[in-house]
Amino acid sequence: MLNVKLPKVVDPRQLADRGIQLTGVIAVKDMTELASMLVESGAEVLADLNFSRDELRIRTIIGSAKATVQVQCQRCLEPVDVELAANVNLAISYSEEKALTLPKYYDPLVVEDDEVELLPLIEQELILSLPLVSYHADCSIQTSFGDGDTEASAAPERPNPFSVLASLKGKTDKK
Numbered sequence: 799m800l801n802v803k804l805p806k807v808v809d810p811r812q813l814a815d816r817g818i819q820l821t822g823v824i825a826v827k828d829m830t831e832l833a834s835m836l837v838e839s840g841a842e843v844l845a846d847l848n849f850s851r852d853e854l855r856i857r858t859i860i861g862s863a864k865a866t867v868q869v870q871c872q873r874c875l876e877p878v879d880v881e882l883a884a885n886v887n888l889a890i891s892y893s894e895e896k897a898l899t900l901p902k903y904y905d906p907l908v909v910e911d912d913e914v915e916l917l918p919l920i921e922q923e924l925i926l927s928l929p930l931v932s933y934h935a936d937c938s939i940q941t942s943f944g945d946g947d948t949e950a951s952a953a954p955e956r957p958n959p960f961s962v963l964a965s966l967k968g969k970t971d972k973k
């Protein structure tokens with residue numbers, strides 16, 4: 799199923815009425831705003847979009863977009879892989895005014911005419927999912943910043959080096 803290109807432009811209402819699922823890829827290099835934030839833009843985005851009507855008859859686009867992209871490690875300034883996973887959770891509206899009446903669990907997508915471009919829509923979701931700062935999980939350069947290990951780090955599961963030091967210190971103190 800891979801390497802099927804997503805259509806550039808779709809009629810989202812018609813797709814929702816028919817309950818269509820679109821799965822396909824988009825080249826990151828075609829997403830110029832996202833690409834400008836990356837050190838390398840050769841990757842592909844895999845998008846999976848389900849167009850349907852919910853129980854309130856609201857037309858929705860629910861799905862996901864995934865890509866592994868390279869950004870700059872904020873410690874060593876070398877490229878580091880970051881896995882982007884964006885959720886698409888949109889409700890289609892004819893106007894900004896009508897969008898205000900949509901349930902809050904959707905993000906409004908205002909489509910005034912019959913067509914919408916998929917690429918900018920997916921690009922914006924991916925940009926929102928991009929971490930503010932990224933580090934190598936095993937980056938060789940240590941920073942002196944005390945707040946270096948925020949939740950935005952690419953490696954939240956790494957043991958804290960200070961707790962290792964603390965346990966070593968605890969062992970030597972016992973003697």
Ligand SMILES: [Zn+2]
Pocket residue numbers: 871872873874875876878933934937938939
């Ligand atoms: Zn690094």
